[in-house]
Amino acid sequence: MPNTFYAGGGEGGRLVRGYDWASTALGPIDTWPQSLRTTVGIVLLSPVPIVLLWGEDGIMIYNDAYSVFAGGRHPHLLGSKVREGWPEVADFNDHVMKVGLGGGTLAYKDQELTLHRHGRPEQVWMNLDYSPVLGEDGRPAGVLAVVVETTERVLAERRLRESEALARENVERVQLALSAGAIIGTWIWDIPDDRFAVDEAFARNFGLDPALGREGLSTEQLVETVHPDDKAGLAAAINEVVARGGAYAHQYRVRRADGRYYWIEANGRVEYGPGGMPLRFPGVLLDVEERRAAEAERDRANAMLRALTETLEQRVTERTAELMRTEEALRQSQKMEAVGQLTGGIAHDFNNLLAGISGSLELMQTRLAQGRLTDLDRYMTAAQGAAKRAAALTHRLLAFSRRQTLDPRPTNVNALIHGMEDLIRRTVGPSVQIEVVGAAGLWPALVDPNQLENALLNLCINARDAMPDGGRITIETANKWLDERAARERELPPGQYLSLCVTDTGSGMTPDVIARAFDPFFTTKPTGQGTGLGLSMIYGFARQTGGQVRIYSEVGHGTTMCLYLPRYYGETECDVPLPDLAGAPRAEQDETVLIVDDEPTVRMLVTEVLEDLGYTAIEAADGVAGLRVLQSDVRIDLLVSDVGLPGGMNGRQMADAARVSRPDLKVLFITGYAENAAVGNGHLEPGMAVLTKPFVMEALASRIREMIENKAEGPNAERMS
Incomplete structure (x- = not known):
């Protein structure tokens, strides 16, 4: 290679001479053929941006003028393959190489390309001329490209044309305005x-x-x-x-x-x-006289519209509140419909339980009169068992009829179904067989248990109604891991869910009935036998819980209703067994409890339990009498009061009045009502708690001891039932 090649070419020449060409297909620079050396010398000494693309890969060798054009891609382009060096225009350069190495030439004027020269895409225009370079054997061995960027000129001409067009438009606009x-x-x-x-x-x-x-x-x-x-x-x-x-x-x-x-x-x-x-x-x-008049009229109209909007917003707010009240009334109606479905079977069972209680008591009285004490334990056990089952039935009815919205909590769904099983069997009747298939290791769910019980009972009632001649209902739980496809089909986010499905062997549903099944007030039952709210409320409950409900049905082959509930990542609360009354904690010296209840039997039983445990017990039959005691200087460690009291003052009002003079008074409400509103819309002050009747005496004794020892203070004191 001539000495001028080694010495000249500016910065580009220095880079070419120092490049490790042995790492490329060209090989060491001293072994280059004369045709390559000569062409590189021409490129480096030219003031015009030129790049040589040598060989099949188009190895790039360029001069200083081209390095300015390359921008941030320089010096990394040197020695690279052209298709890899400019990947955004690889197809264009592929065409260039095929034509050039085939002996053809190409010329482009103001060719538009998008290049990434400074880390971002740029729209550029160039004049490009491509010519083949012959090798030692007289055949094309590379392509010589002259690259002249014309971006500034193209943009300037474009701006000039736009300005001329804008000027023409302005002239036309003025002429139109003058003529108009x-x-x-x-x-x-x-x-x-x-x-x-x-x-x-x-x-x-x-x-x-x-x-x-x-x-x-x-x-x-x-x-x-x-x-x-x-x-x-x-x-x-x-x-x-x-x-x-x-x-x-x-x-x-x-x-x-x-x-x-x-x-x-x-x-x-x-x-x-x-x-x-x-x-x-x-x-x-x-x-602009007319325009100003129109604008003034528009402003007046806007002011009127704003006033109308404000009025409309108020009307919408009022209407929304009315709709919410109506919705709550409908929700209560639906719950009471479910209670109505229960009453036939429950009345029968409740009478049986009452017969067991009253019969056991009568036999106990007879045996005591006869002096035969050996059978008393058997009769007492029978009476207590019947009473507990009666209490469970009452609690179920109260849960379904209560009005307030309950907070969700971690729930073992298998255990919930087990607790509902007897109630469901009584509700659907003897002609329907119930089968429960609970999945082992079922994940817990964060749900409102009472609403889930309500939903399950309604699903079973619907299943029963679809089988007028009897059949089988299968209640089944399972863990479900929904991938993208399965979750999309159920309109849920992908993740882990548990399913609760109720399947019947009834008449099934047609596609049009399935499509409308969740619509409020839609029902296929005869007039007077259903509000059409059951499934719509189950759907609303599932969606509010973050889950979904789906229907799978075939006419003549039965229906499956599936609830999908999100998995709760935690443990459910375990019930702690209460000690029997003999092992209940005893009172400390002089501890006094005031019992206020209008039912003499309840006062008598609670008083006897307290006295057996060493407490001093004071009784009052109504709120006024209880308040007189509380406003005296008598020591009171705990107030135990019914909520519903005669005489114009309920238990909560009495407790609030007493706390004026006894701010640290601890209060345990005992009530047969299910509505939290009975104690102030469900809001309990610190040091207050609720125990629901009927209760076992062991629970009462333990609760009294806990509250006196300050274990149950706080606004979120536990409610026991």
């Missing part, structure tokens, strides 16, 4: 001489003599007919545009020959001279 009468005058202000040359229309709209307009007017003459309230604003707008130059637009009122003021808009442009001094201010006048 929108422009009502023109002016040219010679700023250094303060002379306005105006046309006849301008003079007429300013209430001036047109002859004065031809001679030229001063600023003082021009503003003479401007409305007094608008002069200061006009002067400020003119001074501002003269100081900065450029476009001007301002609206103000002028008095015409008829003595009335009219709104106009002045539009113009201040032109500066070479020395930066304002010279000319040409412009036009527009009649």
